[in-house]
Amino acid sequence: MSQDPYELLGVGRDADADTIKKAYRKLARQLHPDVNPDPESQERFKQVTAAYEVLSDPDKRAAYDRGGDPFGGGFGGQGAGFSFTDIMDAFFGGNAGAGAGRGPRPRMRRGQDALIRIEVELAEAAFGVSRELKVDTAVRCTTCGGEGAAPGSHPVPCESCRGAGEVAHVQRSFLGEIRTLRPCAACRGFGTVIPDPCRECAGDGRVRSRRTLTVKIPAGVDNGTRVQLSEQGEVGPGGGPAGDLYVEIHVAPHEVFERHGNDLHCAVTVPMTAAALGTTIELPTLEADLPASEDVERSFDLQVPPGTQSGHQVVLRGRGVPGLRGGRGDLAVTIAVDTPTRLDPRQEELLRELAAIRGEERPTGDVRPAHKSVFGRLRDAFTAH
Structure with missing residues (x-):
């Protein structure tokens, strides 16, 4: 097989960095040993990886274009600088091995939308009406203000991940060590832990509560119409913003209309x-x-x-x-x-x-056919003319 890096990746000599990277990712998905374990595919995988290592480095690419040795000592040799991150990119589409990671996920998140159904009379649906509704939803905990920690305390950085929300896992393979990031099990990816949770909400930052709302139903609504009340739904975890409340209308049957x-x-x-x-x-x-x-x-x-x-x-x-x-x-x-x-x-x-x-003692009745055949209608049409 050719040792030309351009031919190994199937790109032209004027290909830019993005084109080269896309070509490598495509081939890596096809040839990776986890997908194709046969020896021929493994050997080709090594070759295209080495070719990408040359063409992705501007200095090595320039040296090769000037006639130098494209692989400078062979795959995996001293100074090869092989990046396992690019393999992870090929399979997961992101910077799986980079140090930056995704970071901790926020405790405060938007709540879910809520739905309630009510029945109104036909006149109320036609001309509009205001109704008082009793709803049972999650609301922000007033004891901790949604933070989840007991009064006087606060969440502290996680000791396991040092506040990153992620921990590194290293897996050995024939390619070397592959480093991936996973959510921290100790803090569940939040980056912080609550040593003294609020007793009212058990650290969730929200509690269930029944409250009364007034909904204005506009004139002209019909069965299935939904009236949206913004930010009147479920408060989110960590005291996050509330979702919306939807009021679905059912119109009762009317005795006349x-x-x-x-x-x-x-x-x-x-x-x-x-x-x-x-x-x-x-x-x-x-x-x-x-x-x-x-x-x-x-x-x-x-x-x-x-x-x-x-x-x-x-x-x-x-x-x-x-x-x-x-x-x-x-x-x-x-x-x-x-x-x-x-x-x-x-x-x-x-x-x-x-x-x-009226001369109707013995009416004969006006007898007419229920329908005429196609030929009968055609005959009547010609007769009329």
């Missing part, structure tokens, strides 16, 4: 005579469910025109539910005609008299 988006629907039954002659019906508005102290329109007159058929729908604009972004839906009223099932002799006599006047 049914909601479809921002529109309301209801059904009204009228007698057969009223449908034939026409009438006026007083209907309640949705506002009628609001507190009596509010000055709102609580009913209106619905005009049922003469000859109204069962299933006829009257749409009243702007009497539905207000939208979250403005505007208001409609109210659709469906008329159902009630045909009497029992008549006394006088009522039956009058109806027969009316049927005779």
Whole structure:
């Protein structure tokens, strides 16, 4: 195999440092003995590692470009300067062996969001309402102020990691010693320990508490709408900032109105005579469910025109539910005609008299097909022309 470092890494002679490093990482992942234990792969791994050691050093690369010995005494020889960190970088994508490390993790962290579900009436969802809620969440411990230490004491640096939050672990391999950093077990990676924890919160910096909140539900909310209360959720460990509280709305069914988006629907039954002659019906508005102290329109007159058929729908604009972004839906009223099932002799006599006047003693009925076939519709279309 070629001893040219550029050919071993598969890069051009004008490749920059980043390109060379990426090429080495890719090959190291493929050829590392833990992945490919066969002797040929191990030998090639040594070669590409030695090639990278040459090309990653500006002085050695310049010497090779001037015609010098690329490996100067062989892999692992005196002055080779092989970096095990680059191998760890190839597998873990970071500076695993560097002295800087990640550092201690903070005790204070943001808390989790909380969710509570409440039920409201349709009118409350439509026009908005304020509700008092009792919530049980974690709050900052007032005894220690969230620090976790008993009053008069404070967290102290960990003796095991000397405040770094990490300890070095050395593992021997055929490549030499590989140094990695792991979270300190003594302080759990915090870098500090609490010798005298707060008795109220047991060192967590937070306690459970029940409190009362007022939530303003905006007009136009619907089933599943969530109202967000910022920083009213769970306080985080170490007295960290609280998460958010989400209030999920469930709208209770209404005895008169049914909601479809921002529109309301209801059904009204009228007698057969009223449908034939026409009438006026007083209907309640949705506002009628609001507190009596509010000055709102609580009913209106619905005009049922003469000859109204069962299933006829009257749409009243702007009497539905207000939208979250403005505007208001409609109210659709469906008329159902009630045909009497029992008549006394006088009522039956009058109806027969009316049927005779209208020539309806023996009605034949208006029989129509439920649907037409495709050919029937085509025939009707040609006939019309």
